[in-house]
Amino acid sequence: MHEYSLAIGLMESVLKTAEDNNAKIVNQISVRVGRIAHVNPVQLEFSLKSVSEGTLAENASYSFEYIDPEIKCICGYLGKPDEPEDDLDMLEYLVSLACPLCGKNVEVIGGTELVVESIDID
Numbered sequence: 001m002h003e004y005s006l007a008i009g010l011m012e013s014v015l016k017t018a019e020d021n022n023a024k025i026v027n028q029i030s031v032r033v034g035r036i037a038h039v040n041p042v043q044l045e046f047s048l049k050s051v052s053e054g055t056l057a058e059n060a061s062y063s064f065e066y067i068d069p070e071i072k073c074i075c076g077y078l079g080k081p082d083e084p085e086d087d088l089d090m091l092e093y094l095v096s097l098a099c100p101l102c103g104k105n106v107e108v109i110g111g112t113e114l115v116v117e118s119i120d121i122d
């Protein structure tokens, strides 16, 4: 499962931050999830809980902040792409992203991130 390996990386950074700050417990973990990061938040939270077992973070609660995609075009357009159709596969959506102004291929500059925003420790 894709989310499981991502969760391992996120938890490593959480635990490293916690240890660097001499934490006894991690209460809360805030994660920024890009809407086109190709991550299922339910599976991600399940995976995070699973990989945190036996660690300082095993009883932590989670909050997820969803980041809208943002694109940049050589014509100068900077902003949101057109919304994906409901039945469109996310990978197809990503490769088909085009500028709403000129139709050229664009650079995705936001919405694909998956990072720990902050943690609350004691």
Ligand SMILES: [Zn+2]
Pocket: 073, 074, 075, 076, 077, 099, 100, 101, 102, 103, 104
């Ligand atoms: Zn353009």
